[in-house]
Amino acid sequence: MSYEPGHSHRRRQSKRSLCMAILVTSGWFIAELVAGFYTNSLALIADALHMLTDIAALSLSGLAMKIAERPATHRKTYGYLRAEILAALGNGILLVLVGAYVAYEAYQRLRAPPVVMGRLMLVVAAVGLGVNVFTMVLLYRSQHQSLNVRGAFLHVLGDALGSVGAIVAGICMVFREWYLADPVVSLLVAALIFYSSWKLVRDSVDVLLEGTPRHLDVGKILSDLGAVEGVISVHDLHIWSITSGMEAMSCHVVLRSGSDPSDVLARLSQMMREKHGIDHTTIQVEAEDWLKKPTRIQ
Known part of the structure; x- marks a missing residue:
């Protein structure tokens, strides 16, 4: 099984974006860690260590992308494309844990707000x-094309939201001495992280369970298949994602007597490719006469 040219190009683009993001994030992690020890600030050291989760998420995404490039085998006829989906699921679960940690720390600080x-x-x-905005710009285009990259993007987005929250809280503390701002803003950030991670986990599980991709309308596809000349009916329609941006479809079509199966198949495949963006189609043709023949059980 080979990749389509467009899919391979997107994969190369995503890999470059991930590599750049890892370099930028790693550089900021080192700088913040050094600054934390220099200023003897536990908050900075803790935030630097939190950056490790981003580096881990980005590295996991890159590793999964590398594994996904391995060729298909007789044992794994789809290859290792689902490795990226597993990485996305792992990143989603990690995001949930990060959100839970932020919420827990915020709760503790609500009870006893420290001086910051x-x-x-x-x-x-x-x-x-x-730094986070720059990293998000690197990943923005690719995250629309890959659940795997979206997981890494959401990690960085979570950090960016944390930075925005820290700025808002910092202003409140500097000018108003309202130290509750830190935990209150943190709870809002945790809620946003939970929301983003839930969508990532949901979409990853959908792919692993071979659910119909959310952007495809099964009813419309059934209608379009049935509208092709020579087709009487369609049944056993299945649509799923092999990996992000690579959908597949299989179905049975009953053809009118006298129809040319090769011609109908060609038109069905072309219609699915042009109208619904599905290149991987498996269509079983059944003749109209078969429906009229009694089935014998011996």
Whole structure:
């Protein structure tokens, strides 16, 4: 099984974006860790260690993309394309854990708000936001084409939201001395992380369970298949994703007597490719006469 040219191009583009994102994130992790030890700030050290989850997520996505390039075998006829979906699911679960940790820490701080170095927090959060936004720009296009990259993108988005929250909280603490701002904003960020991770986990599970891709309308596809000249009816229609951006379809079609099966098959495949973007189609042809023949059980 080979990749389509467009799919291979998107994969190469995603790999380049991931590599750049890993380099940028790793650089900021080292800088923030050094700054934390230099200023003796536990908050900065903790945030730097949190960046490790992003590096792990990005690295996992890159590794999965590399594994997915391995060729198909007789034992794995689809190859290892689902490795990317497994990585996306893993990243989604990791995001849930990150959100839970943020929510727990916020709850603890609501009970006893600590005094925070607001000005230093503002500076670090502003620089961190810049780094996260740059990384998000690198991954933005690819995350629309791959659940795997979307998982990495959401990790960085979570950090960016955290930076925005830290800036807002820092302003409140510096100018209003309202130290509850830190946990309150953190709870909002945790809620956004939960929402994003839920969608990622849901979409990953949909692919693994071979559910119909959400952007495809089964009713419309049935109608379009039945509208092709020579087709009487369609049954046993199945539509699923092999991996992100690679959908497949199989069905049985009953042809009118006298129809040319090869011609009808060609038109059905062309219609699915042009109208619904599905290149991988398996269509079993059944003659109209078969429906009229009694089935014998011996």
